Amino acid sequence: xxxxxxxxxxxxxxxxxxxxxxxxxxxxxxxxxxxxxxxxxxxxxxxxxxxxxxxxxxxxxxxxxxxxxxxxxxxxxxxxxxxxxxxxxxxxxxxxxxxxxxxxxxxxxxxxxxxxxxxxxxxxxxxxxxxxxxxxxxxxxxxxxxxxxxxxxxxxxxxxxxxxxxxxxxxxxxxxxxxxxxxxxxxxxxxxxxxxxxxxxxxxxxxxxxxxxxxxxxxxxxxxxxxxxxxxxxxxxxxxxxxxxxxxxxxxxxxxxxxxxxxxxxxxxxxxxxxxxxxxxxxxxxxxxxxxxxxxxxxxxxxxxxxxxxxxxxxxxxxxxxxxxxxxxxxxxxxxxxxx
Numbered sequence: 001x002x003x004x005x006x007x008x009x010x011x012x013x014x015x016x017x018x019x020x021x022x023x024x025x026x027x028x029x030x031x032x033x034x035x036x037x038x039x040x041x042x043x044x045x046x047x048x049x050x051x052x053x054x055x056x057x058x059x060x061x062x063x064x065x066x067x068x069x070x071x072x073x074x075x076x077x078x079x080x081x082x083x084x085x086x087x088x089x090x091x092x093x094x095x096x097x098x099x100x101x102x103x104x105x106x107x108x109x110x111x112x113x114x115x116x117x118x119x120x121x122x123x124x125x126x127x128x129x130x131x132x133x134x135x136x137x138x139x140x141x142x143x144x145x146x147x148x149x150x151x152x153x154x155x156x157x158x159x160x161x162x163x164x165x166x167x168x169x170x171x172x173x174x175x176x177x178x179x180x181x182x183x184x185x186x187x188x189x190x191x192x193x194x195x196x197x198x199x200x201x202x203x204x205x206x207x208x209x210x211x212x213x214x215x216x217x218x219x220x221x222x223x224x225x226x227x228x229x230x231x232x233x234x235x236x237x238x239x240x241x242x243x244x245x246x247x248x249x250x251x252x253x254x255x256x257x258x259x260x261x262x263x264x265x266x267x268x269x270x271x272x273x274x275x276x277x278x279x280x281x282x283x284x285x286x287x288x289x290x291x292x293x294x295x296x297x298x299x300x301x302x303x304x305x306x307x308x309x310x311x312x313x314x315x316x317x318x319x320x321x322x323x324x325x326x327x328x329x330x331x332x333x334x335x336x337x338x339x340x
Contacts, residue, residue: 001166001167001173001176002164002165002166002167002186002190002191003164003165003166003176003183003184003185003186004162004163004164004165004183004184004185004186004187004190005156005162005163005164005165005182005183005184006161006162006184007161007162007163009182009183010040010041010043010163010182011039011040011041012179012181012182013179013182013183014037014041014089014179016178016179016181016182017087017175017178017179019084019085020084020085020086020087020123020175021036021083021084021085021086021087022036022037022041022086022087022088022089023035023036023037023055023086023087023088023089024037024041024042024043024088024089024090025041025042025043025045025048025089025090026042027042027045031048031049032045032046032047032048032049033048033049033050034048034050034052034055034088034090037089041089041090043089043090043127043156043158045090045133046133046134047092047094047095047133047134047137047317047318047319048090048092048095049244049319049323050244051095051098051244051245051246051317051319052088052091052095052096052098052099052122052124052246053095053098053099053102053245053246053247053249055086055088055118055122056099056102056115056118056119056122057102057106057115057118057249058118059243059268059269060266060267060268060269061081061114061266061267062079062264062265062266063078063079063114063253063264063265063266063267064076064077064078064079064264064265065077065079065263065264065265066255066262066263066264066265067261067262068261068262069261070261080113080114080117081114081117081118082117083117083118083121084121085121085123086118086121086122086123087123087125087175088122088123088124088125089125089127090125090126090127091124091125091126091127091152092126092127092129092133092317093126093128093129093139093144093145093146093147093148093149093150093152093155094137094139094142094144094148094246094315094316094317094318095124095151095246095315095317096124096126096148096149096150096151096152097139097144097148097150097151097246097315098151098246098247098315098317099119099124099151099246100150100151101247101305101309101311101313101315102115102246102247102249103119104309105249106119106249108309114267123153123154123171123172123175124151124152124153124154125152125153125154125156125172125175126149126152126153126154126155126156127155127156127157127158128146128147128155128156128157128158128197128198128201129146129147129201130146130157130158130197130200130201131201131204132146132204132205132206134318134322135207136207136318136321136322136329136331137206137207137316137317137318138206138207138208138209138316138318138331139206139315139316139317140202140206140316141206141207141208141209141212141316141331142212142312142314142315142316143212143311143312143316144315144316145202146198146201146202146204147198147201147202149166149168152168152169152172153167153168153169153171153172153175154166154167154168154172154175154176155168157194157197157198158197159190159193159194159197162190164186164190164191164193164194165183206316207316207318207331208331208335209331209332209334209335209338210334210335210338210339211338212312214338215302215303215312215334215337215338216302216303216306216307218337218338218340219295219298219299219302219303219337220303221340222337222340223295223299225340226291227336227337227340228291228292228294228295229289229290229291230291231291231294231328231333231336232289232290232291232293232294232328233290234326234327234328235273235290235293235294235326235328236325236326237273237274237275237290237293238273238325239271239273239274240320240323240324240325241273241297241319241320241323241324241328241330242271242272242273242297242320243269243271244319244320244323245317245319245320246315246317246319247301247313247314247315248269248271248272250269250270250271250272250277251267251268251269251270252267252268252269252270253265253266253267253268254266254268272287272293272296272297272300273293273294273297275288275293277293294328294333297330298330298333298334298337300313301313301314302314302334314330318331
């Protein structure tokens, strides 16, 4: 399905989504992030700081609540989420490409019911990047495109005074049908304009790091090289690179006790850049320095994920570069590994 949406009709489309929770980009505290839509949605955004990953895999979620009273059997109360359909507008293609990778992680060997309860109700309305929104974008080097539909339910393309809106999945088409009165038919001229805009977007300069296919062998070749320690010298182990990543998915599970015999089992994001991530109860830590942890992050995305799932994990959003407080640059790391 392909339609044209006049920009002033976006509000009407959003209003048609009764019963859905609608989110879009919002500018606050000097950054763009997703927020619940209140009226108009502003699609003039750069990439958001946080990714859409959190809509299916929140930073903290309760698995179940428990209580154990003396002389009685323990009581467990499950807390499987029952969300409303959630429509997220303004999803950049790099974030869209992240979701199929997360889907694989949370379903290949075991279908995670908490993740999928939210994921099945999630509709992603993408917005093609007609121009790079950061000097650190490298989606094409990571095998993607600024106009990719991968992982998206709808892809919108800005044509100046209007949007071209393409339904990609059945969920996306259903959301478009609900707002049918806001749309017009796309003409041949509109389709030609979209093709021209996408072609120009793919020619915009981006970061590069060499041959993507050769990266796994380069990592294996340099696995014990001192360059990891050199490149990680300034790292402070804050973990911002992985917390903001659209595909990092490591988590921890803890029982949080609120009073004697009563509490919750909670899943929270964890981070391979933290020193206690691999700390054994014996006190031994097989990755006890920053160089090893940087190597792990890069290897996970460009070696191990390729071995396990036949695709690299990184989508080239550039967040880990832009938001790193000490300037560690994964594209520069890959370039150096490739040339070593």
